[in-house]
Amino acid sequence: MATYIMLSTLTDEGRKTLKERPERLQEVNKEVESMGARVTSQYAVMGGYDFVNIIEAPTNEVMARLAVELGSRGTIQITTLPAIGVNEFVEMLAGKSPGGA
Amino acid sequence: MPAYVLLTRLSTAGMRSVVAEPDKLRDVKRTLEEYEASVLADYHLLGKYNHCTIFEVSDNFRAQRAALQLELTSAEDTMLLPAIDLPLFQRMVSQEIRTEGPHEWQVSWWARSIRFCFRWYHFSRHIWKHCKPFTVTGRENFQGLKGPCIVVGNHTSHFDALAIYHGLPQRIKSNIYFGAAADRWFLKDGGGRKELALQPWYNSLIGASFPIRRGGGSATLDYSKWLLSQGASLVIFPEGTRSTSRKMSRFKHGVSLLALEMGVPVVPVYLTGLARLRPKGTNQIFPGPAGAHIQPPIVFEPGTAVPDATKRIYDALNDVHQRVVEHGDVAAPWDWEAPIRREAEPAQRDAA
Numbered sequence: 001m002a003t004y005i006m007l008s009t010l011t012d013e014g015r016k017t018l019k020e021r022p023e024r025l026q027e028v029n030k031e032v033e034s035m036g037a038r039v040t041s042q043y044a045v046m047g048g049y050d051f052v053n054i055i056e057a058p059t060n061e062v063m064a065r066l067a068v069e070l071g072s073r074g075t076i077q078i079t080t081l082p083a084i085g086v087n088e089f090v091e092m093l094a095g096k097s098p099g100g101a
Numbered sequence: 102m103p104a105y106v107l108l109t110r111l112s113t114a115g116m117r118s119v120v121a122e123p124d125k126l127r128d129v130k131r132t133l134e135e136y137e138a139s140v141l142a143d144y145h146l147l148g149k150y151n152h153c154t155i156f157e158v159s160d161n162f163r164a165q166r167a168a169l170q171l172e173l174t175s176a177e178d179t180m181l182l183p184a185i186d187l188p189l190f191q192r193m194v195s196q197e198i199r200t201e202g203p204h205e206w207q208v209s210w211w212a213r214s215i216r217f218c219f220r221w222y223h224f225s226r227h228i229w230k231h232c233k234p235f236t237v238t239g240r241e242n243f244q245g246l247k248g249p250c251i252v253v254g255n256h257t258s259h260f261d262a263l264a265i266y267h268g269l270p271q272r273i274k275s276n277i278y279f280g281a282a283a284d285r286w287f288l289k290d291g292g293g294r295k296e297l298a299l300q301p302w303y304n305s306l307i308g309a310s311f312p313i314r315r316g317g318g319s320a321t322l323d324y325s326k327w328l329l330s331q332g333a334s335l336v337i338f339p340e341g342t343r344s345t346s347r348k349m350s351r352f353k354h355g356v357s358l359l360a361l362e363m364g365v366p367v368v369p370v371y372l373t374g375l376a377r378l379r380p381k382g383t384n385q386i387f388p389g390p391a392g393a394h395i396q397p398p399i400v401f402e403p404g405t406a407v408p409d410a411t412k413r414i415y416d417a418l419n420d421v422h423q424r425v426v427e428h429g430d431v432a433a434p435w436d437w438e439a440p441i442r443r444e445a446e447p448a449q450r451d452a453a
Contacts (some may be wrong), residue, residue: 022191043184052106083144093123
């Protein structure tokens with residue numbers, strides 16, 4: 001499974017939904033799982049984004065579908081960044097793994 | 102401990118040095134650790150940012166210093182996002198409509214009588230069962246005090262309030278109230294959970310607690326002032342939440358504001374052993390030695406500035422904390438350097 005960082009910002013509609021039904025956050029996580037991905041950790045943050053989600057998904061396609069599905073509801077705007085564990089990335093750069101050969 | 106998400110974009114020079122020496126990429130983690138942060142996860146990213154690090158550190162100031170250090174060395178741009186634990190965030194979102202209390206009836210004669218009957222059940226039995234031994238020192242520091250006072254302590258465990266209560270002299274115990282986070286202990290109907298300890302009425306009646314709304318501004322102190330004006334003493338943990346680092350977190354100013362406005366003394370109590378006994382983040386209890394060490398009271402002169410008062414309270418507890426870090430729990434009593442002044446007191450002797 002590959003790792004992705006999903007940065008999301010609530011729209012006005014999203015803020016209203018969250019205020020009325022905070023438990024909606026968990027429901028979204030279940031929907032994410034039903035689409036073949038998994039939320040491994042999740043934070044509400046202050047600053048340029050409202051939530052940072054770390055998600056595992058088997059392929060970019062699954063992740064793209066997820067981003068479109070969630071974005072189409074009009075409650076959040078999403079930025080998805082494919083992520084690589086720093087240790088693996090350093091090894092890849094150093095040519096120790098097939099990716100860096 | 103607060104968590105942060107740090108998104109970093111490397112500068113061209115930073116990129117070059119990473120390609121030449123890939124291990125440089127671990128500098129983000131190393132820099133954060135230099136600022137006493139604990140890195141929870143670390144990713145290299147494709148896209149708008151190059152790096153995502155999730156870490157915990159004691160306060161915003163340290164987090165900001167570390168981010169600035171990265172910008173000065175390798176990063177072109179950093180975005181530091183203070184992160185909030187999601188369940189807490191959800192509770193906070195609905196806090197306004199879902200908390201209840203304070204309950205003024207908690208100071209009435211009938212409420213105090215019921216509380217007296219339940220003291221063993223709510224407070225003492227846990228100390229007797231798990232704190233072996235439980236050491237209390239410095240009770241004599243209350244001797245010169247007349248009227249109400251504010252007791253403050255270092256906060257590392259849910260056991261702290263029980264330990265402070267157990268360590269206090271009877272006169273203070275009989276009329277004392279504990280400041281408790283409204284978003285945890287005073288959720289309407291227990292936030293849908295059935296546990297007795299999460300019901301607001303139970304916490305007001307048996308636990309002698311009153312709600313403090315985090316981030317509620319000076320209005321959150323109104324009830325505390327009312328309690329003091331009724332002759333009641335208060336227990337407040339000025340760190341605001343349980344600390345998990347070896348350093349004490351910064352103190353909030355609420356205690357100083359109360360002490361200065363109401364003209365009451367502040368009594369610091371340093372608690373030992375409880376972070377090991379009932380650590381934050383787990384429901385497990387690991388029986389072991391613990392203690393409540395009452396320090397000399399602090400009386401503020403009229404006209405003392407609030408930041409100065411807060412610093413004085415902080416220093417009073419932090420000095421003990423530094424001694425304990427250096428010499429162990431034995432250095433926690435206020436007169437630890439005086440010869441043979443202390444004795445380990447079996448908890449059972451201090452029947453509530």
